[in-house]
Amino acid sequence: MRLLKKLVGAALVLGAAGAVAGWVLSAPVRLDTETLAQLGPGDAARGKRIFYAGGCTSCHAKPGSQGDARLQLAGGLELKTPFGTFVPPNISQDAKDGIGAWSVEDLANAMMKGVSPSGEHFYPAFPYASYARMKPADIADLHAFMKTLPAVAGKAPANSLGFPFNIRRGIGLWKRLYLSDQPVVSFPEGTPDPVMA
Numbered sequence: 001m002r003l004l005k006k007l008v009g010a011a012l013v014l015g016a017a018g019a020v021a022g023w024v025l026s027a028p029v030r031l032d033t034e035t036l037a038q039l040g041p042g043d044a045a046r047g048k049r050i051f052y053a054g055g056c057t058s059c060h061a062k063p064g065s066q067g068d069a070r071l072q073l074a075g076g077l078e079l080k081t082p083f084g085t086f087v088p089p090n091i092s093q094d095a096k097d098g099i100g101a102w103s104v105e106d107l108a109n110a111m112m113k114g115v116s117p118s119g120e121h122f123y124p125a126f127p128y129a130s131y132a133r134m135k136p137a138d139i140a141d142l143h144a145f146m147k148t149l150p151a152v153a154g155k156a157p158a159n160s161l162g163f164p165f166n167i168r169r170g171i172g173l174w175k176r177l178y179l180s181d182q183p184v185v186s187f188p189e190g191t192p193d194p195v196m197a
């Protein structure tokens with residue numbers, strides 16, 4: 001009996017230590033001040049290029065919209081995956097239902113660190129693992145361009161994910177393994193721009 005009690009005690013201590021370690025390791029990490037200082041003023045014309053290169057409309061446009069209506073970034077498309085259904089949210093300029101109230105720093109932390117203004121992890125169905133390689137100035141340009149887009153009222157439905165994938169904090173552990181801002185390939189000065197060409 002004594003040995004059993006000791007074993008159970010040890011298992012509880014180990015379990016608690018594991019839970020604490022998991023909690024600490026999964027904490028959201030925001031951009032450092034040095035990176036934020038490189039954001040710059042933002043240029044909407046350059047940001048348009050980033051917006052289309054990033055394919056934002058393919059996930060965030062109102063489903064079924066055509067032409068200019070695809071700039072109504074109301075979200076709502078259902079992305080069905082083995083983890084459940086992800087629904088890209090409203091990222092229009094609506095201050096309540098979209099991201100109209102987001103600062104450029106908020107957008108940079110979302111795009112490069114997958115962290116929301118309130119400090120929650122985003123799911124990598126939002127491809128920030130790719131956007132993490134962007135230059136901070138590109139994010140400022142993108143933010144300036146998005147400011148020129150319309151505000152659309154109405155929240156998109158929430159994601160519908162099964163356990164344990166519905167626990168956002170767990171993404172912090174995934175990020176430790178897979179979220180990196182490297183490698184980045186630089187093209188020589190003067191290389192034609194594949195997006196604008």
Ligand code: HEC
Nearest residue numbers: 054055056059086087088089091110121122123125126127
């Ligand atoms: C492959 C689909 C996909 C693409 C492409 C995509 N997103 Fe998203 N985005 C998502 C999903 C899914 C979420 C929600 C993630 C979550 O619930 O954690 C999201 C969330 C966001 C959020 C957080 C909004 C909020 O209210 O919390 C922002 C901002 C955002 N995306 C901006 C962009 C921008 C800007 C682009 C283009 C550069 C882009 N996204 C491209 C799928 C996408």
